[in-house]
Amino acid sequence: MPKQPANPEPAHPDVDSMLSRKFGKEVANYFSGSPLNRLAFLRADNVFLSQALKHSSTSFLLCNELQPLVQANTPPGAGKLAYVKYEDIKPVIGENPYAQTEKEIIEAYNSDVYVPQMIFLGIDEKDKNGLEYQGKNKYMGAPYFAIDVTPRNSVKEACEKLIEAQKAKGLDFSKGRVMDVVAQDAAVYAEARQLLDWNVRNPFCASCGQPTMSVNAGFKRTCPPTDKSTKRISNALPSTTEQVVDQSARPPCVTRNGVSNLSFPRTxxxxxxxxxxxxxxxxxxxxxxxxxxxxxxxxxxxxxxxxxxxxxxxxxxxxxxxxxxxxxxxxxxxxxxxxxxxxxxxxxxxxxxxxxxxxxxxxxxxxxxxxxxxxxxxxxxxxxxxxxxxxxxxxxxxxxxxxxxxxxxxxxxxxxxxxxxxxxxxx
Amino acid sequence: MPKQPANPEPAHPDVDSMLSRKFGKEVANYFSGSPLNRLAFLRADNVFLSQALKHSSTSFLLCNELQPLVQANTPPGAGKLAYVKYEDIKPVIGENPYAQTEKEIIEAYNSDVYVPQMIFLGIDEKDKNGLEYQGKNKYMGAPYFAIDVTPRNSVKEACEKLIEAQKAKGLDFSKGRVMDVVAQDAAVYAEARQLLDWNVRNPFCASCGQPTMSVNAGFKRTCPPTDKSTKRISNALPSTTEQVVDQSARPPCVTRNGVSNLSFPRTxxxxxxxxxxxxxxxxxxxxxxxxxxxxxxxxxxxxxxxxxxxxxxxxxxxxxxxxxxxxxxxxxxxxxxxxxxxxxxxxxxxxxxxxxxxxxxxxxxxxxxxxxxxxxxxxxxxxxxxxxxxxxxxxxxxxxxxxxxxxxxxxxxxxxxxxxxxxxxxx
CATH class of the missing domain: 3.90.79.10 (Nucleoside Triphosphate Pyrophosphohydrolase)
Known part of the structure; x- marks a missing residue:
């Protein structure tokens, strides 16, 4: 891979406090230090995700072409992410994309249907009005999601309307590299950006060439065994060629047997x-x-x-x-x-x-x-x-x-x- | 991704000497400590690769289903890789897969043609009878390559014959995890295995779903803009369906614009x-x-x-x-x-x-x-x-x-x- 530049970027007033943050004395660099507990073990639990989606304490970070919505008129180097609520994003995502189990959602896979990408980022346990969820233990905190609102496909108009509504409030999306928000927000955004980008960048299975779908709240892509598409496009042919197929079974793929790193985000x-x-x-x-x-x-x-x-x-x-x-x-x-x-x-x-x-x-x-x-x-x-x-x-x-x-x-x-x-x- | 086990494995007599190897005093763990200079900057130089391929000092590590050829009758924990020479592998790879420039090879891409995967591992600079190559500097050492000889497709018989010839010499391929070879050989094998596996595991472009080809001596996969295939198989359709197309241009792919991490090995x-x-x-x-x-x-x-x-x-x-x-x-x-x-x-x-x-x-x-x-x-x-x-x-x-x-x-x-x-x- 080509060389990685040292990436020097604007100075940040928050870094000194990061160096002695709650958990450690080691050097914590910008983009680390997230305040969220990711609750990785609940990502396939759609009962949890459904509750998190609709809780009054829940925040949604909108990203447009991977750029986050940020607050207006913040001092240089002290920018803040801006969040919206469930009612704002409902026209984009529908009532509840987690209403069925993950197994049911995979069985219903249809590559013709565009699904706006969502990422469950974690919960902020400092918020005492947050969601309470009883899994194997009890978890309490305010949930955070990221959502890709780039105007595209079936949700183009809904995304445009959502974006206009934010601009009417004086908010806008960040430009260029996001290095001017406070350190904890930078860490939250880093998680959102890397996961959204990975999903956008990997629509096809590197093992078999077929379209894949996002599962595990955005942290996994699976190569479904069936596809309800009525117009599956041949990937090996020019994209104008369309094929009508009358059965949903797809060819075998090794990523469906056991665990494949191709299914998981790349770092x-x-x-x-x-x-x-x-x-x-x-x-x-x-x-x-x-x-x-x-x-x-x-x-x-x-x-x-x-x-x-x-x-x-x-x-x-x-x-x-x-x-x-x-x-x-x-x-x-x-x-x-x-x-x-x-x-x-x-x-x-x-x-x-x-x-x-x-x-x-x-x-x-x-x-x-x-x-x-x-x-x-x-x-x-x-x-x-x-x-x-x-x-x-x-x-x-x-x-x-x-x-x-x-x-x-x-x-x-x-x-x-x-x-x-x-x-x-x-x- | 699922949890990584601690992977305890057989003890190794060579580790103590690794702990004080030539370059450092820090702890060097098994699978590190390669004796080879990878010469990463010469991987796209097919003049260099052609000379390295045919030099009398050059060694080829055969891998069958990712398992390396190893020497016979070595003491426990002191196993050694076994190597073959250019004349041995010529029936599998042909005269010289690097005879054209990389640009010419990409332009001639035909996804119907099976190319046995080769990896240029590096040179051993301690070998004073090695190749001398004048690039921007002069480089001297014995070249090492790995080659996938799993019997498949057009080279099935040639690989079988090569494998039989090794077995007739008393050599065989390792079984299970390779943890019983001396430390430096373990590092050479680790490079070979990870690169061969990455190429085998990623035959399609995750961005556009089309077949990709190996370049840069096995360290990059590119999504060629054209394909001379006469029977390109639609990936979205059951694999029995074949399509005859009369032109070689393929749909656009973002990995062809600038640098994409999808083109490079994953770690x-x-x-x-x-x-x-x-x-x-x-x-x-x-x-x-x-x-x-x-x-x-x-x-x-x-x-x-x-x-x-x-x-x-x-x-x-x-x-x-x-x-x-x-x-x-x-x-x-x-x-x-x-x-x-x-x-x-x-x-x-x-x-x-x-x-x-x-x-x-x-x-x-x-x-x-x-x-x-x-x-x-x-x-x-x-x-x-x-x-x-x-x-x-x-x-x-x-x-x-x-x-x-x-x-x-x-x-x-x-x-x-x-x-x-x-x-x-x-x-």
Whole structure:
């Protein structure tokens, strides 16, 4: 897979509080820190989903072309998601898409029928007016769903009307990458976006080529054994060709026998790494041609099949910069829902004979250099901003510029210059 | 996705040497530690691949139904892969599947033609009689390929003959999970297996439902814009129906516009975690019903979309055991090519008010219990073995049994009882 850019993005005022959130002392990066309990084990329980759908405490996040509805007039970096209620979305989804059991819904599958994609995101257990549901244990909280309201197919008009109603209230959908909402909302949106995108991106079975359907509240796609379609379109033929078939049975598919990973959402592990020289006083940073002048970040790339993360870190640093690493330690991780990455942040140290930079193997980078800790420490103080933003006050032209603290790259560099790689710390 | 078992497997004599392998001091788990340089940036260079294919130093790993050819009469736990030469596989692959450029091969795509899957695994740079290739830099080493010789379609007889020839030499294909070969061979096989399996498992485009083809030496599947098939089979219809079409253009597909993750191999991140109580003297272990008596291991499961690894660890431990975690730190990772997992090993600590075990949320486990460090330390000394094996000498009936040191679960428990979670160490 092509290399993963370091993705520096706008600074975020909420990150510092994330670093000491309720459950842990480890570094929690932007897009993590969800306030919701996903209740994964209730996703196939349509009695639960039906109650969650209609409860007075339930919130629905509308996404149009994967962009979320957001509140109006929020301060920069403190954006908030906006939610609607069941009555608002009823014209789009109908009375209750979970009225039957999942088994019954699969048996009735008809690939002619467009079903707006919904995702059950979880419950907020802090809401004391939330739904109470007695499963194997009792669960209490306000349910959250995401719904794809991109105007399409049979629900085009209903979606357009719903969208217009929100705009009439002064609300609108976010534009570009969503990096300006508060951290907890970013985590909720990341879940919504990654699941909606995965469903949209995978309408056919990679094993047999037939259309699949979404089940498990948006967390699984199944290849139904039957299809009630009256006009099943041959996928192998130009899409104008239509075939009328009089029976609903479909050819066999191996994904129906046992468990197949093709039925479940995909997440692509990536590596991103702060590389320290063998003396422990310099960091290796690289830059891409399209970045602003003086801007650098940590190296990064996709992990490959059948390599450990530690090996992936060594391979990427060798490919992109020719530098050879000794020890590699994992620092923290960051979900990255564009479209489905998991960024695994590591800190590695070069071996003394492997510090010469060589951009010739895989010419991904425009430049790569070793920077003194002191220069990086200074840039972390006065040179960070989002990629599209101006340098902050205090920055002097010609000085090193770096990504903001919402980027895991920034957290890795911060850890290194604060002593992560020194004798007193844990590397 | 369903939970990932801890996968305890047979002990391996080579693991201790892996722990201090050339490049790092961090824990290197079984299936990592490949001796090959993958040269990822040369995978689309068919001039390079053609030379690598025919070089005298080149080795081919045959896989039949994903099982590798292995050497005969090796001692237990010291198995070795067996390789063949170009002349052996020529009847299966033809003179040179890389004779044209990749662009030309895609333009000539014909879904009627069966192409045996090959994977370029990398070069062994320690072999001084290897291929020398001048790309942007000079690369030297002995090339390794994997090839799927499962007898199928047009190459059924050629594969059968090749397989018989190996058996006549006393060689045979491995059976069951390959955990008894030396560590470096395990890493080479893991790469071969995961890539061969991914190609076999994904013959159709999940975006448009049409057949795809393997490119980039087995590391990419592309959805060609044309298909020279004379009998393209409609995927939406029963597979007996054949359609004759007189033009090769196929419907549009979004994977052809820019980069799509659907074109690249999938790796599923999983979490596996040693959980320590808040006092720091007990470990939480669980067991599945199908395991032998007294056998326990660490908890594990698939990471979900848009959660950090640290969040995934907390969610899984809550779902499976009802225990609530504070800090979570990542320890090491393990590739797991059955079929495409990346196991991310972590160590987490319970919060004082969250230590009560509750198996009721998601009844995955038959039992879960807190074990004193002392009991785990003793079991690591006298109670480890592969799942299907007898307890080792020195084990007393009724004592705790644990997975062997090829399992990352074992490495995590070892780290904990050796002080990873104590004040002097890095948690």
């Amino acid at each position: 692509d592990p990536t590596v991103i790494m702060a590389v320290v020289n063998s003396a422990g006083d310099k960091i290796l940073l690289g830059r891409q041609r399209r970045w602003p002048p003086y801007w650098f970040s940590t190296l990064a790339g996709f992990a490959e099949p059948a390599e450990s993360i530690e090996e992936a870190v060594r391979r990427e640093v060798y490919e992109e910069a020719g530098v050879l690493l000794g020890r590699v330690v994992i620092h923290s991780t960051q979900p990255w829902p564009y479209p489905a990455n998991l960024m695994i942040g590591a800190i590695g140290q070069a071996i003394p004979t492997g510090e010469t930079i060589d951009l010739g193997n895989d010419p991904e980078l425009d430049d790569a250099r070793w920077f003194d800790f002191e220069e990086v420490r200074n840039a972390l103080a006065v040179g960070t901003s989002g990629l599209g933003e101006d340098a902050p006050a205090g920055y002097k032209e010609g000085g090193l510029r770096l990504p903001p603290n919402t980027a895991i790259a920034n957290q890795l560099m911060t850890a290194v210059v604060n002593g992560f790689a020194s004798g007193e710390s844990k590397i | 599923d991140p999983t979490v596996i975690m040693a959980v320590v109580n808040s006092a720091g003297d007990k470990i939480l272990l669980g067991r599945q019903r199908r395991w032998p008596p007294y056998w326990f291991s660490t908890l594990a499961g698939f990471a979900e979309p848009a959660e950090s690894i640290e969040e995934a660890v907390r969610r899984e431990v809550y779902e499976e055991a009802g225990v609530l975690l504070g800090r979570v730190v990542i320890h090491s990772t393990q590739p797991w090519p059955y079929p495409a997992n990346l196991m991310i090993g972590a160590i987490g600590q319970a919060i004082p008010t969250g230590e009560t075990i509750d198996l009721g949320n998601d009844p995955e486990l038959d039992d879960a219990r807190w074990f004193d460090f002392e009991e785990v330390r003793n079991a690591l000394a006298v109670g480890t073995s592969g799942l299907g094996e007898d307890a080792p000498a020195g084990y007393k009936e009724g004592g705790l049994r644990l997975p062997p040191n090829t399992a990352i679960a074992n490495q995590l428990m070892t780290a904990v009882v050796n002080g990873f979670a104590s004040g002097e160490s890095k948690i």
